[in-house]
Amino acid sequence: MLKKMARARRLLLTEGGLTLRLGFRKGLVAAFLGIGLIGGILYHSVDERTINNDVSDLNRDLLRIAHRGASGYAPENTMAAFEKAYHIRADMIELDVQLSKDGQLVVIHDSLVNRTSSGKGGVHKMTLNQLRKLDAGSWYNSRFRGQKIPTLEDVLQRFGGKIPLLIEMKSSAANSGIERKLAELIQKYDQQSSREMKDTIIVQSFNIKSLQTFHKISPEIPIAVIVSRSAEIKEEQLNELAPFAQYLTVSSSLVTEEIVTRIQRTGMKVFVWNIQNLLDIPSYINAGVNGIITDYPDIVPIYVYERL
Numbered sequence: 001m002l003k004k005m006a007r008a009r010r011l012l013l014t015e016g017g018l019t020l021r022l023g024f025r026k027g028l029v030a031a032f033l034g035i036g037l038i039g040g041i042l043y044h045s046v047d048e049r050t051i052n053n054d055v056s057d058l059n060r061d062l063l064r065i066a067h068r069g070a071s072g073y074a075p076e077n078t079m080a081a082f083e084k085a086y087h088i089r090a091d092m093i094e095l096d097v098q099l100s101k102d103g104q105l106v107v108i109h110d111s112l113v114n115r116t117s118s119g120k121g122g123v124h125k126m127t128l129n130q131l132r133k134l135d136a137g138s139w140y141n142s143r144f145r146g147q148k149i150p151t152l153e154d155v156l157q158r159f160g161g162k163i164p165l166l167i168e169m170k171s172s173a174a175n176s177g178i179e180r181k182l183a184e185l186i187q188k189y190d191q192q193s194s195r196e197m198k199d200t201i202i203v204q205s206f207n208i209k210s211l212q213t214f215h216k217i218s219p220e221i222p223i224a225v226i227v228s229r230s231a232e233i234k235e236e237q238l239n240e241l242a243p244f245a246q247y248l249t250v251s252s253s254l255v256t257e258e259i260v261t262r263i264q265r266t267g268m269k270v271f272v273w274n275i276q277n278l279l280d281i282p283s284y285i286n287a288g289v290n291g292i293i294t295d296y297p298d299i300v301p302i303y304v305y306e307r308l
């Protein structure tokens with residue numbers, strides 16, 4: 001295991017290793033050249049994004065999933081964070097949805113607007129119009145002043161079919177009926193889009209009942225169950241989830257090679273959340289996860305040629 005981890009670290013830290021072997025100056029030049037080369041390749045391929053990031057992406061060996069957008073670089077759950085995720089070539093965008101007072105699907109994590117906007121109060125106590133007036137960017141950095149709380153429709157309009165979306169239905173009594181609204185909106189975009197939404201959208205939640213309700217309405221859309229307790233990944237529980245869920249989004253503290261194997265044996269794939277440290281990544285790759293959810297999707301290697 002240690003040997004495996006050391007090899008995986010070598011894979012990630014090649015550039016750093018080069019710096020050490022060549023001496024400081026030459027190493028610095030080599031590092032700059034390397035960064036320039038990688039930057040050039042990435043910059044050049046941004047325009048090809050739509051072509052490369054097609055439906056087959058969900059079947060990639062390892063998905064780099066931007067948590068609340070690229071929220072390490074821009075205010076979470078805003079269009080700025082989603083644009084950033086798209087342009088740094090994340091494989092998928094994770095986002096949170098809830099219902100406004102007037103029943104609109106809005107993209108925000110907390111049940112209060114206080115932490116991530118200029119306003120105060122409950123998301124469910126405000127109409128879309130009221131939510132739209134809030135500034136959802138300045139709390140993060142003045143550069144993002146003017147960012148709004150997006151609707152899910154805004155996000156689907158801009159990114160639907162262009163980059164896969166991992167849509168989390170937030171569970172609270174105030175979100176009752178969210179499943180049908182979400183299913184109907186996805187259906188609407190499915191009809192408009194040239195790509196089938198079932199290939200580019202996964203719906204997830206901590207709330208199994210809510211997921212089962214959604215699955216009954218829209219059985220073709222893949223489901224991910226979010227788990228944060230070890231009791232939820234026992235053999236028996238997994239066998240109950242496998243008939244309707246294709247993915248398990250597992251808290252990083254629970255992920256081991258043995259757990260991943262156990263889950264994958266049931267036919268489900270495994271996403272791990274929320275990884276923030278580059279040096280933690282090799283162990284999750286070695287554990288065999290299918291996706292890494294992180295605020296910094298660019299710290300996950302783009303291609304993993306082989307499992308070590």
Ligand code: G3P
Binds near residue numbers: 094168249
């Ligand atoms: O994708 C899983 C993760 O997003 C769940 O936690 O609190 O960030 O929505 P949270």
Ligand code: CA
Binds near residue numbers: 068094096168
């Ligand atoms: Ca989430």
